[in-house]
Amino acid sequence: xxxxxxxxxxxxxxxxxxxxxxxxxLSLTRYLDATxxxxxxxxxxxxxxxxxxxxxxxxxxxxxxxxxxxxxxxDPTPKNPNHANIKGFSLEKPEQxxxxxxxxxxxxxxxM
Amino acid sequence: MxxxxxxxxxxxxxxxxxxxxxxxxxxxxxxxxxQTAYNELFAFWQECKFPNWDGYxxxxxxxxxxxxxxxxIEALPLGxxxxxxxxxxxxxxxLEWYSNARWILSVSISPEGMLYYAALxxxxxxxxxxxxxxxxxxxxxxxxxxxxxITA
Numbered sequence: 069x070x071x072x073x074x075x076x077x078x079x080x081x082x083x084x085x086x087x088x089x090x091x092x093x094l095s096l097t098r099y100l101d102a103t104x105x106x107x108x109x110x111x112x113x114x115x116x117x118x119x120x121x122x123x124x125x126x127x128x129x130x131x132x133x134x135x136x137x138x139x140x141x142x143d144p145t146p147k148n149p150n151h152a153n154i155k156g157f158s159l160e161k162p163e164q165x166x167x168x169x170x171x172x173x174x175x176x177x178x179x180m
Numbered sequence: 181m182x183x184x185x186x187x188x189x190x191x192x193x194x195x196x197x198x199x200x201x202x203x204x205x206x207x208x209x210x211x212x213x214x215q216t217a218y219n220e221l222f223a224f225w226q227e228c229k230f231p232n233w234d235g236y237x238x239x240x241x242x243x244x245x246x247x248x249x250x251x252x253i254e255a256l257p258l259g260x261x262x263x264x265x266x267x268x269x270x271x272x273x274x275l276e277w278y279s280n281a282r283w284i285l286s287v288s289i290s291p292e293g294m295l296y297y298a299a300l301x302x303x304x305x306x307x308x309x310x311x312x313x314x315x316x317x318x319x320x321x322x323x324x325x326x327x328x329x330i331t332a
Contacts, residue, residue: 070234072227072266075278082266082276083286083298089270090237118235161270162307165286165298173281173300 070120074177081126081175083168094154098130098142102150108180110148124179132174135167217253217262221246221273228267239271244291248312249273252289255316261328263287272296277327285327287320299323 073085088094097107108125115122130140137156145151154171157164227233228241252275253262263275272288285299289312297320298307310317324330 072224072234075264080281083284084266084268084274087268087270089268090239095236114235120235161288161296162298162309165288165296166300166305166307169284169286169298169300170305173284 071123073126074123074179079177079179081172081177083165083172085126085175086168086171087164088154088157089164092155092157092159094157096128096140096152096154097148098140098150098152099127100150107150113147122180124177126175126177128171128175133171135170136163138167213262214253214256217265218250220265221249221253224265224267224273233267234269236269238267238269241267241271241273242291245271245273245289248291248293249275249289251314252287252295252312252316255314257316257321259330260321260324261330277324279327279329283327285320285323295320297323299327301326 072082074081086094097110099107108122111122111125133140133154137158138154139156140152141155142152157167225241225246228238229243231240232238233240249265256262261277263277266274266276268274268288272290275287275289277285282300282302285297288296290296293312294309295312295317296307296309298305300306306323308319310319
């Protein structure tokens with residue numbers, strides 16, 4: 069997560085984190101076979117590759133991602149066998165924003 | 181913050197207290213407190229004015245978007261609370277009025293002046309789009325009032 073993705077005032081995730089553009093899916097990592105430390109290590113590695121600061125992580129239950137037509141689909145990669153995507157976003161921006169509000173409300177932010 | 185005192189009498193104390201209260205009110209209001217939002221807007225733009233600012237191929241926030249957002253804030257009527265500023269990966273800026281995660285309004289502003297908004301009021305979700313012609317659409321003003329509990 070980046071500084072634009074959470075509210076320092078109450079340590080909550082912002083909906084901007086859950087906007088899918090320029091893709092029609094959101095990338096995430098499942099805890100299925102990973103510890104918190106392993107998930108954070110992936111985040112730190114990604115932040116390092118992007119030359120960004122990692123501010124924390126946002127956790128959301130998979131069942132909470134089933135908003136409207138959304139579904140969580142596993143998509144393992146060589147670097148991250150627990151990688152998954154949230155798919156099924158509407159192409160309409162107001163719909164995307166409404167879904168992003170729901171996902172942000174269901175997420176829990178954990179600062180570094 | 182006002183720190184000057186005008187004397188040691190009860191009257192002076194009353195005037196000081198009243199002045200402090202009024203200063204606090206106006207800092208929160210639109211008329212005198214907008215500079216805070218403008219500062220936040222332009223400072224935030226520095227973080228997202230180039231492509232890929234998020235590391236995931238985000239579009240740059242264009243100057244036109246910043247200008248439209250400035251005028252949107254400028255158009256907020258007296259007594260309306262100021263939003264916080266954010267950005268989305270499609271290059272739109274966002275203005276957020278927030279009470280809690282389920283009582284919130286987010287308005288996206290495009291470089292063309294399109295407004296895309298969504299709000300949550302508990303279990304009720306609202307969304308829509310409109311165009312910014314220099315005045316904030318009434319539908320959005322009503323949502324701001326709802327989020328912030330403004331009854332007048």
